[in-house]
Amino acid sequence: MNSAERKLEPADGIGQDLPDGSEKRALHAVEDVLPAPAKVRSPALIIEGNKWIGPDLREMWAHRELFLFLAWRDVKVRYKQTALGASWAILQPLISMVVFTMLFGRLAKVPSEGQPYAIFSYAGLLPWNFFTTAVTNSSNSLISSTNLITKVYFPRLLVPTAAVGACLVDIAIAALMLFAIMPFYGVGFHASLLMLVPLVMLAALTAAALGIWTSALNVKYRDIRYALPFAIQMLMFLTPVIYPISFLPERWRWLLRLNPLSGIIEGFRDAVFGRPFNWEGLAISALVTLGLLVGAAFVFSRMEEEFADVI
Amino acid sequence: MEPIIRVNGLSKRYRVGGGNGYGSLRESIVKTAKAPLRLLNSRTRNNTANGKSHFWALKDVAFEVQPGEVLGLVGSNGAGKSTLLKVLSRITRPTSGRVELYGRVRSLLEVGTGFHPELTGRENVFLNGAILGMRRSETARKFDEIVAFAEVEKFIDTPVKHYSSGMYVRLAFAVAAYLEPEILLVDEVLAVGDIRFWQKSTDKMRQLNAQGMTIVLVTHNMWLIQTVCTRGILLKKGQIDVEGRPQLVIDAYRRTAETLKEDTTTSNGGDEKGAIESLQLLPTEDWTSDGEATPGAPIRLKFTAYVPSEPRVKFYVRIASPDGVPFFTVYSELANVPSSGRVTCEAKIPRLMLHGGDYLVWVGVCSDRDQEDKLLQANVPLVVSQTGSAHPERGLFWNEAAWEIS
Numbered sequence: 001m002n003s004a005e006r007k008l009e010p011a012d013g014i015g016q017d018l019p020d021g022s023e024k025r026a027l028h029a030v031e032d033v034l035p036a037p038a039k040v041r042s043p044a045l046i047i048e049g050n051k052w053i054g055p056d057l058r059e060m061w062a063h064r065e066l067f068l069f070l071a072w073r074d075v076k077v078r079y080k081q082t083a084l085g086a087s088w089a090i091l092q093p094l095i096s097m098v099v100f101t102m103l104f105g106r107l108a109k110v111p112s113e114g115q116p117y118a119i120f121s122y123a124g125l126l127p128w129n130f131f132t133t134a135v136t137n138s139s140n141s142l143i144s145s146t147n148l149i150t151k152v153y154f155p156r157l158l159v160p161t162a163a164v165g166a167c168l169v170d171i172a173i174a175a176l177m178l179f180a181i182m183p184f185y186g187v188g189f190h191a192s193l194l195m196l197v198p199l200v201m202l203a204a205l206t207a208a209a210l211g212i213w214t215s216a217l218n219v220k221y222r223d224i225r226y227a228l229p230f231a232i233q234m235l236m237f238l239t240p241v242i243y244p245i246s247f248l249p250e251r252w253r254w255l256l257r258l259n260p261l262s263g264i265i266e267g268f269r270d271a272v273f274g275r276p277f278n279w280e281g282l283a284i285s286a287l288v289t290l291g292l293l294v295g296a297a298f299v300f301s302r303m304e305e306e307f308a309d310v311i
Numbered sequence: 312m313e314p315i316i317r318v319n320g321l322s323k324r325y326r327v328g329g330g331n332g333y334g335s336l337r338e339s340i341v342k343t344a345k346a347p348l349r350l351l352n353s354r355t356r357n358n359t360a361n362g363k364s365h366f367w368a369l370k371d372v373a374f375e376v377q378p379g380e381v382l383g384l385v386g387s388n389g390a391g392k393s394t395l396l397k398v399l400s401r402i403t404r405p406t407s408g409r410v411e412l413y414g415r416v417r418s419l420l421e422v423g424t425g426f427h428p429e430l431t432g433r434e435n436v437f438l439n440g441a442i443l444g445m446r447r448s449e450t451a452r453k454f455d456e457i458v459a460f461a462e463v464e465k466f467i468d469t470p471v472k473h474y475s476s477g478m479y480v481r482l483a484f485a486v487a488a489y490l491e492p493e494i495l496l497v498d499e500v501l502a503v504g505d506i507r508f509w510q511k512s513t514d515k516m517r518q519l520n521a522q523g524m525t526i527v528l529v530t531h532n533m534w535l536i537q538t539v540c541t542r543g544i545l546l547k548k549g550q551i552d553v554e555g556r557p558q559l560v561i562d563a564y565r566r567t568a569e570t571l572k573e574d575t576t577t578s579n580g581g582d583e584k585g586a587i588e589s590l591q592l593l594p595t596e597d598w599t600s601d602g603e604a605t606p607g608a609p610i611r612l613k614f615t616a617y618v619p620s621e622p623r624v625k626f627y628v629r630i631a632s633p634d635g636v637p638f639f640t641v642y643s644e645l646a647n648v649p650s651s652g653r654v655t656c657e658a659k660i661p662r663l664m665l666h667g668g669d670y671l672v673w674v675g676v677c678s679d680r681d682q683e684d685k686l687l688q689a690n691v692p693l694v695v696s697q698t699g700s701a702h703p704e705r706g707l708f709w710n711e712a713a714w715e716i717s
Contacts (some may be wrong), residue, residue, distance in 0.1 A: 002607040010525075043317075050402055069441040073427060080429045151399035152442055171425035305404040308397065309325065 024286045024311075036258040055301045063257050067158050067165065073165035074137070089170040090177045104242045113244050115273055116185040123272045124241040124265045126174055127203045131261060132232050134204065138211025139228055142219050146311050153164050156304050157297070160215040164208045171200060180274070190274030199267045202286060207258045209292035216296075216303045219311050240265055245281075260285040260292070313413070314375035315494060315525050316399070321408035323369040323394050323549075334617070351410065366529075368394040369405070378414075378493075380576030381516075383540035383557060385533075385564045391549040392529045393498055396420065399527065400496050413480035414493030414525070417444055423483030427473035432463055432482055435471055439486045453489045460515075461485035481508055485489040488515045495519065496692040498529045506696040507603070507669060513539060533561045534689060537588075562586060590614040590674055606666060606709065611659045614674050616687055619652035620643040621678055624686070628658050629673040630693070632667070637673075638665075638707060645679050664708050 046269055060067075079085045098116055104110040105117030112120035141163040142149065142156070149156065175196065182189070218224040236242075239261045256262045263278070263285030270277050369391045376382050384392045398420030399405045399410060425442040426435050436457055440450035450457075458464055461481040463474070471479055497516075516539055520526055530536060536543055536557050543560030553563040565586075589686040590612065597608030604610055618624055629640040641660065648654055658674075675688035 043413050045410075045412040045416065046402075047398065047401060047405065047410035049322075049407045065447055066441045069438050069537065071446075073430065073438055077376060077427060077429050078411070147421075148425050148442065150402065151421045156445070185546070308403040 004134065021023065025153065038174075043104065055157055055297045056155065060157060061191075063155055063158055066154055067162050069166075070158060071165035074163060075169050080168070086147035086169075086173060091213050093122060093125045094176050094177060096125050096129070100125070100242055105148035108183055111247060112267070113246065115269075116187065117184060118183050119187050119245075119272065120269065121242060122181070123267060123269045126171060126178060126235070127199070127261065127264050127268050128239065128241045129174070130167055130171040130200070131203055131207050132166040134207035135232065137167065138163040138207065138227065139214035139218050142210070142215045143222075143311065149311055150308050156307060157300060159210065160211040160300075161208050164204055164211055167202060167207070168200070171203075177248040179212075182272070190271075192271045192277070194272050195267065195271040195277065199264055199271065202267075202282075202289060203261070203264050204290045205293055206285075207266065209289060209296045212300045213292075216300045219307055220303065227311045235259075235261075246271075257281060257284050258288060260288040312377055315378045315413045316527070317411040317413075318375070318399075319373050319409045319411075321369055321372040321395070321398065321410060322367060322406050323391075323398060323403070324406040325366050325368055326364075329664075336571070345425065347390055367549050369398065372408070372549070372551055374551065374554060378525055379520065379523055379526060380542055381540045383536040383543040383560065384527065384529045384546060385531070385536060385543060385545035385560060386552075388547040389548075392546055393420075394549075395526065395546070396498050396529050401694035412494060416494045416496065417487075417492035418491045418496035419443070419487045419490075419498070420496070422458060422480055422487065426471055426479070426483060429470055430472070431470050432458075432467040436482070436486055437491055439483065443487060443490055444492075445490060450486075457482075457485045457489050460488065460511075477508070484508070485486060488512065488519070491519075492524065494525045494527070498526050499531065507692070510602070510692050510694070533564070533592075534691070536561055558586060558588065585617040585619050585676075585687055587676070587687050588615045588653075589675065590689050590691050592672065592691055592693060599696050603694045604663060604712055605696055606698060607662055607664065609659055609661050610663050610672075611657065611694070612672060612674065612691070613654045613655065613657045614689070615653060617653050618648050618675050618676055620684065621676075621686065623647055623679040624654070624676050625679065625685050626656050626658070627673075627675050627677065628660065629675070630663075631671045631673060631690075633669050633671055633692070638670075642677075664693065664710055665695050666702075666705070666709060667695050669694055702716050 052110065079088065082088065084091065100121040101118045105112065105121065110117070138160040141159045145159050148154075148159070179189075214224050214228055238256065238261055241246070245256055245262060245266055248256060263281040263283075266278055267282055267285075269275075320483065352584050372391075372395065384395060394403070396418065397404050397420070398417065399412070400420065402418075402420070423439070425439055427438065430438065433454075435658050436454060437447060437450050441447065458467055461478070461484070463478050463482050466474065466478065471482070474482070516526060516528075520539075526539075528535070528540060529689055540557045542555065543553075543557045544551055545560045545563050591614070593611040593613055594602060595604075595609050595611055597605050599605060612628065616624075616626075623645050625645055626643040627640050629637050631637045641658075643656070643658070646654065646656075656674075670693040671690050672693045673690045676686045678686055
């Protein structure tokens with residue numbers, strides 16, 4: 001270590017290598033222009049090791065434009081170079097609806113609370129498809145943004161949440177399809193349809209919670225990539241997508257209620273068919289989602305500082 | 312003046328081997344199962360080596376940067392330059408130590424971070440701006456300047472996957488160049504692109520600095536350190552080896568064994584080998600206003616060499632392709648070196664018979680014993696402006712002839 005030499009060289013060596021000395025002049029000019037520093041300055045930013053304080057919401061807010069840009073990029077790029085483009089957002093739930101109606105509605109005679117099974121299943125598939133695509137995209141979002149994460153700083157939480165945000169466009173398109181087919185089955189429009197907006201938001205938060213959690217784990221454990229699709233497939237049976245909650249015996253329903261998607265899907269159907277909402281069920285969904293979200297955010301922010309080193 | 316960056320006791324440790332790759336879930340489950348045992352002495356959990364070997368990418372690094380400085384970080388590969396920059400730009404956290412930054416920081420560790428090939432140039436400018444920390448309104452305000460700087464006006468609504476690599480890099484650099492932070496951290500990004508753009512971007516950096524921006528720059532390019540930086544730091548194995556005036560740092564860097572062979576071939580005991588202290592192309596009246604030479608115009612250049620060890624030397628000027636293929640070399644007569652060891656040399660090639668394109672001008676000093684014994688060298692990019700369309704089949708040079716046709 002050459003500490004003597006290090007301290008020997010003051011900054012006034014500036015520009016002396018340049019024959020015309022223009023740099024020296026420029027730098028002095030700058031010194032004149034800069035305001036005199038205040039007596040006690042506090043740093044704009046302090047970087048320290050191992051100071052974990054949880055998610056920084058203020059910083060997230062400061063980067064809200066980046067959130068929109070990342071979501072916008074995902075939307076813009078998703079259907080590039082596909083022949084059918086955004087119609088995929090409609091085709092997926094529509095084809096599922098047809099198959100489910102044949103299989104579960106006609107053949108298996110799954111009850112649909114006295115409503116046309118097609119609309120019943122579509123109203124369930126709408127939030128379910130949104131949830132699965134959002135969680136899948138979100139869980140892969142960090143590892144597919146390796147180049148961003150290793151090269152530039154921004155709140156990492158934006159990546160999995162923006163991936164969920166991008167899926168909102170799909171559910172909006174698919175919802176328009178729902179409104180188009182409702183009259184064919186004699187399902188009228190009710191003011192309760194307005195509840196779809198907060199319900200979608202709640203579904204988005206649930207997806208974000210799982211996406212945040214799995215995306216962080218995915219950075220370290222690529223097992224997630226294989227485990228998640230399987231887990232989602234299994235989850236479908238534990239979610240009232242193809243059957244109503246009332247399909248289960250009374251004493252088991254509470255178990256289904258713990259799945260936040262149950263309340264959301266039930267709420268979707270209530271909104272579509274203009275039935276009174278099960279506020280208790282929705283409250284449970286919202287509470288479970290909130291719990292998941294807070295937990296996921298803390299897991300994430302604890303793993304976050306390792307991302308650039310591990311990814 | 313108060314420093315704008317203050318770094319204290321900064322260390323960064325990486326795990327080597329097993330722990331650095333993808334973790335396996337099984338390993339973690341086993342660890343979790345054992346966790347209750349470890350909780351008893353949890354304080355040691357983060358600090359013990361735990362059977363794995365560690366590697367200190369940075370160890371107890373401390374320095375300060377004053378506002379308006381351009382600090383150059385040099386060092387061989389693995390010396391910790393990029394890690395230091397990553398810590399300063401918050402991409403990775405230090406293991407210990409503290410950094411205080413008194414200003415808005417933006418970092419440019421790679422040109423075109425987040426560019427998406429399917430998006431158009433316009434869309435990528437906005438996306439990239441947002442990623443680098445610009446507001447949309449800010450990007451919109453500077454949009455025309457960015458596009459003009461990158462010279463891609465015609466293709467701004469074309470997806471960037473159809474761009475040539477040069478256009479891609481120009482656009483990406485242009486976005487970053489208009490960031491306007493108070494502190495700019497740059498890693499080797501100027502190593503890309505053609506020479507004319509290289510010059511343009513170094514000029515841009517000088518201009519930004521003249522406007523008061525503080526710059527921390529990682530580079531292998533000694534010429535950049537010499538011309539742009541006001542101070543340098545040489546890192547060695549994660550620690551500061553030398554800090555000071557650019558020339559001091561460059562000399563120290565050259566002495567380290569890892570540098571290029573041509574820089575280390577010494578005639579007598581390397582330390583007093585000297586250096587080329589300045590080098591510039593002097594535009595002549597035939598040059599275009601952009602600082603480009605024209606085919607057939609003269610070129611003049613001037614450089615100062617510090618040659619303390621040799622009494623008599625020869626100078627040379629060599630024109631080469633950007634990737635280093637030499638086209639021709641002209642040597643001077645033997646010249647006496649004054650007792651100060653400092654020689655200024657001005658050379659003029661009266662007629663440059665080169666087609667339009669990018670070139671590299673090398674200047675150097677060789678000993679009087681052997682022309683091939685090169686003591687020092689340095690280079691500067693040269694652009695010859697293209698007049699009309701390029702005809703690669705006509706060769707690298709052009710010439711004139713006297714014809715007699717009967």
